[in-house]
Amino acid sequence: MNVEDKKIIGRLESIALPELGIAAMQVRVDTGAKTSSLHVDNIVKYMKQGKPWVKFDIHPDIHNVETLVSCEAVICDIRKIKSSNGNSEQRYVIETPMTLGNETWDIEITLTDRADMNYLMLFGREAIGKRLLVDPSKVFLAK
Template sequence: MKKKILIGWREYIDLPEWGVRKLKAKIDTGARTSALHVENIKELNSGKIRFDVILHREHRDRTVRVVAQPIKKAAVKSSIGVKTSRWFVETLLRIGPVEQRIKITLVNRSEMNHRMLLGRTALEGAFLIDINRSYLLGE
């Protein structure tokens, strides 16, 4: 059995294919799918989508523009039970020493403290979570 890595309830992550570094993510085992705060989603003629990843809640100038191939657009139920239509994309996640491909839904999380939620499917098999601690993999 592979040894699991201990992480806190929030960690810094990278999405290296998109040039996103040190993004604060909340570890959310209650969510199946990961969710990323984005704005200005636009469908392009090429079939791809373009969106802006807002890296910091208080420093809106810290933005990365991304063009990605969507997997699908589907209805997703939020934590309060409201269904919304969201784009799904796939990219490489780096959390500590682990790199793996994950699926992410794109959503407006502007009212939330963390730009990203990491759901169960992104975490399964590789991590143990200490709910009392944060940033165990460093800042």
């Protein structure tokens, strides 16, 4: 894919996670993060049809903690992730479709506690892939 074919996004964008019931969520684009990460509460692992699943809650609007979406997804991996503060933790990884602008594709997301962060989700470079370029001086470029 040529540079001209890539969509330019800003350092902040609004995405949807349709299979998780999230119509709009502001995310911080972070090319320093390999995998995207999502703040969730009440993580519970369980087995369903012989596969490991996880239940969790999301508050998709950081300014309205009353809004709660309960989700479940297949666990596709468990990874040791080193966060920006240098601490490492084991995290469940799920794969789910993500919509940015008028495009939808599958991304991997680690589930963690980001309660102390300004944004509930980091949009990492694996999700950015070869399809996007980031202009860190702009916000909300994907329409």
